[in-house]
Amino acid sequence: xxxxxxxxxxxxxxxxxxxxxxxxxxxxxxxxxxxxxxxxxxxxxxxxxxxxxxxxxxxxxxxxxxxxxxxxxxxxxxxxxxxxxxxxxxxxxxxxxxxxxxxxxxxxxxxxxxxxxxxxxxxxxxxxxxxxxxxxxxxxxxxxxxxxxxxxxxxxxxxxxxxxxxxxxxxxxxxxxxxxxxxxxxxxxxxxxxxxxxxxxxxxxxxxxxxxxxxxxxxxxxxxxxxxxxxxxxxxxxxxxxxxxxxxxxxxxxxxxxxxxxxxxxxxxxxxxxxxxxxxxxxxxxxxxxxxxxxxxxxxxx
Numbered sequence: 001x002x003x004x005x006x007x008x009x010x011x012x013x014x015x016x017x018x019x020x021x022x023x024x025x026x027x028x029x030x031x032x033x034x035x036x037x038x039x040x041x042x043x044x045x046x047x048x049x050x051x052x053x054x055x056x057x058x059x060x061x062x063x064x065x066x067x068x069x070x071x072x073x074x075x076x077x078x079x080x081x082x083x084x085x086x087x088x089x090x091x092x093x094x095x096x097x098x099x100x101x102x103x104x105x106x107x108x109x110x111x112x113x114x115x116x117x118x119x120x121x122x123x124x125x126x127x128x129x130x131x132x133x134x135x136x137x138x139x140x141x142x143x144x145x146x147x148x149x150x151x152x153x154x155x156x157x158x159x160x161x162x163x164x165x166x167x168x169x170x171x172x173x174x175x176x177x178x179x180x181x182x183x184x185x186x187x188x189x190x191x192x193x194x195x196x197x198x199x200x201x202x203x204x205x206x207x208x209x210x211x212x213x214x215x216x217x218x219x220x221x222x223x224x225x226x227x228x229x230x231x232x233x234x235x236x237x238x239x240x241x242x243x244x245x246x247x248x249x250x251x252x253x254x255x256x257x258x259x260x261x262x263x264x265x266x267x268x269x270x271x272x273x274x275x276x277x278x279x280x281x282x283x284x285x286x287x288x289x290x291x292x293x294x295x296x297x298x299x300x301x302x
Contacts, residue, residue, distance in 0.1 A: 005046050009098070009297070011037035012057040015064045019073045026117040030073040031104040034080075036060045037297055038087055039096035039135075053093040060087075075194035076101040077141055080132035088134045096135040098297045102146075103128040125149075128198060129184065133293045140294035143198060144184030150206065151178040151245075154261075156214040176247035176264060177214060181205065185228060185238040186294055197232070204231050217244050217274045225278030236291070237279035244272035 013035045021028040038060075044050040063083065071082040080099040087097035106122050108115035126149070131142040159171030183205065191197040208227040214220045225238045247264040 005043050008042060008046065009037045009039045009096075010042070010054070010057065011035060011098075012060040012064075015061045017064050017068050019068045021073075029106045029120055030076075031106060032073065032076060032079065033102045033104070034064045034083070035100045036064070036083065036087065037098040038091075038094045039098075040093045041095075042093070055087075055091050055094065063087075076103045076128060076130040077132070077143060077190060077194040080130045081134075081139060081141065081190075084132045084134035084139070096133065096293070099130075099132045100297075101130040101132075103130075131184065131294070131298050133296065135293050138293070140291060141187045141190050142184045142294055142298065143187065143194065143201070144182070145198075145202060146180075146182040148181040148183070148202070148205065149178070150181060150209050151176065152210065152214070155212075156220075158216055174261060176261075177217065177220070178245040178247060178266075179217065179242040180245065181209075181224075182241045183224075183238060184298065185235045186291065187234060188236040189234045191234060200231065201228055201235075204228050217242060217272070218276065221274055221276045222278060225276060229278060229280065237277060239275070239277045241273070241275045244274065246271060 015034045015036075017032050017034060019030045019032075021030070038055065040053065042053055044052070045054050063086065067079065067083055067086065071079065073079045080101050084097040084099045087094050104122060104127060105124065106120035108117075109119040109121040110116070111119055124147075126145060126147045129142075129144040129146055131144075133140045153176055154174055156175050156177035157173045158175060159173060161169075161171070185201065204227045205224050208224040209220060212220055212223050221240045221242055225240055228238050229235055246267045248267060249259055249261060250263045250265050252259040252263060
């Protein structure tokens with residue numbers, strides 16, 4: 001039986017580039033971590049060690065820095081598309097490029113009560129994400145976020161679930177529900193203002209989480225995804241992944257104290273993990289194969 005080389009790709013991971021926009025006295029900061037993955041006919045590089053078709057990963061790193069100046073960074077979507085198109089259009093041996101971007105948000109620091117022109121503060125671990133795949137003449141764009149930590153101190157139930165001989169969980173009509181949401185949404189058309197579109201989607205996700213009386217985290221994620229698709233018709237689908245960060249009420253009766261849902265033990269593991277895909281019905285079958293490359297190198301989703 002012959003042994004052959006299968007699927008392969010290579011690239012440069014986590015190039016950290018910061019672009020300060022100084023066009024006016026009021027500066028802007030874009031802080032990106034960029035990874036590139038290239039596909040093509042790289043069999044000889046693996047099988048015989050011939051690197052003549054391989055663009056070095058160090059060159060890919062340099063390209064990120066050069067394009068931060070050459071193409072600018074008006075949004076992570078724009079920057080990722082520019083990089084991916086460069087690798088496919090300008091490098092003869094590359095047939096497909098996958099660019100992922102994580103943007104760390106800097107907000108203006110208040111100085112004497114006023115947001116300052118060139119002083120910034122970073123106060124959250126939430127990351128805005130982009131994944132762009134260019135393959136042939138097609139460009140697939142996923143926007144998203146990770147580390148969106150949300151908590152409801154009430155307005156959440158979990159009851160009526162399946163029970164077997166190993167079930168010890170008690171049903172509840174009032175619990176703390178906390179999670180750290182990872183979401184990615186696929187654009188059918190890239191918006192003219194990706195920054196404004198991102199803010200709108202994020203606001204919808206948070207609003208649906210907070211406004212819904214939840215019967216389960218599954219229901220909450222469905223409603224969050226449905227809300228996004230109802231709000232923007234240029235989003236074809238959204239996928240969400242959310243761990244259930246359990247908050248367990250502490251038994252204070254040992255100390256002669258009551259605990260009416262006020263003191264909890266927050267556990268980090270094990271945790272429930274809920275994942276869901278919400279998409280438009282007309283795209284469930286016909287579009288899925290065409291857009292498979294968009295999700296090919298994006299782990300952690302259904």
